[in-house]
Amino acid sequence: MHIYPEPEVRAAWGKVLSTRERVAKGVADWSEVAEHFTEDAIYIDPVWGRYVGSHAIATFMHECMVGFDDWRFPTLWTVVKENLVICAFWSRVPGKLPDGSYPDCFSLSLAIYAGNGRFCYENDVFNMVELAELIKESGWVPPQSAHAPPARLDRNQRPPERADIGTWGLSKP
């Protein structure tokens, strides 16, 4: 299997974060995040489920984030092991909590780099019950334009079977 150089993996992930930043500034749409993924990529969200293919990812990213323009996702740290990226960030609900602090939900992105600046897997991990509570505490209400997530989710968390870059992007667990 091929292990990409860490600077290349970090640079590619940095571009994903840049796109997230551009979305936050209102100069890009969430669907543009899909451009950093391979055509057969898998994207998993705890609230929205599992999406396969960059086209499906673009559609889902747009739909799930409509009405969430005021949300922010500040990055905490990024760890790279071979082709695997682990990035911690806050999912920051707009507004403040009663004690004046940010309504921050601790979140992780697990992503597998597949070369050519693209990723073949991302799994965003957070506690959706906690996020729901933070939304309630902050008083944030989704606008009417927001879409409801699917009632039933595909909870399969598996990454694609890619012998060329290793399961989970690792030469061994």
Place this chain on the structure above:
Amino acid sequence: MSTQTPPDLGKIAYLGANSAALGWQTLLRTGPAFPHEEVEAAFQDYAARANMDDWEHWCDIFTDECLYVDHHFGTFRRRDDIAKWMVPLMATQPELRFIPEWHAIQGNLVINYNWNRWPNPDGSKVPYGEWLNPGPATDYRYQFPCVTLNLYAGNGKFHYEEDLYCAPAYLEILKTWKRDMGRA
């Protein structure tokens, strides 16, 4: 342990989020990094203890003063408080196993993608407790992933843990497993 999902869960988790914020600010940057091999050995010890049905022993891998954030069950600040929660909890679910799928280490931080797994009710793929050589994850139907973050404190001990998983998935899978075992 309760299998109900009262609104209190989110309340507990909300307190957890604030603890987590404090934890990252104060703990991630403290002290020099220990040698990679030492952190790796401590993690292997941690994973072994999680699979030997001795939860007092597992709790001993934490320093007396520590921070443990579980986004479902709450926040604990002492080794003894972790034990008061974990020992009785695990007595109610002795079949649960904790199988690392992969882990990554950077400095004193260990990130562990872990399967929380119950045995197949038909007895297939047993022994499921062979955590070092468990076989493909797809052999098992009753499991959910949990990402654990640990900070190593030296002397074989950790002083921080944070667990991230989908609480509704945990409760849903536990309920289904109990039903399929004829225990519901």
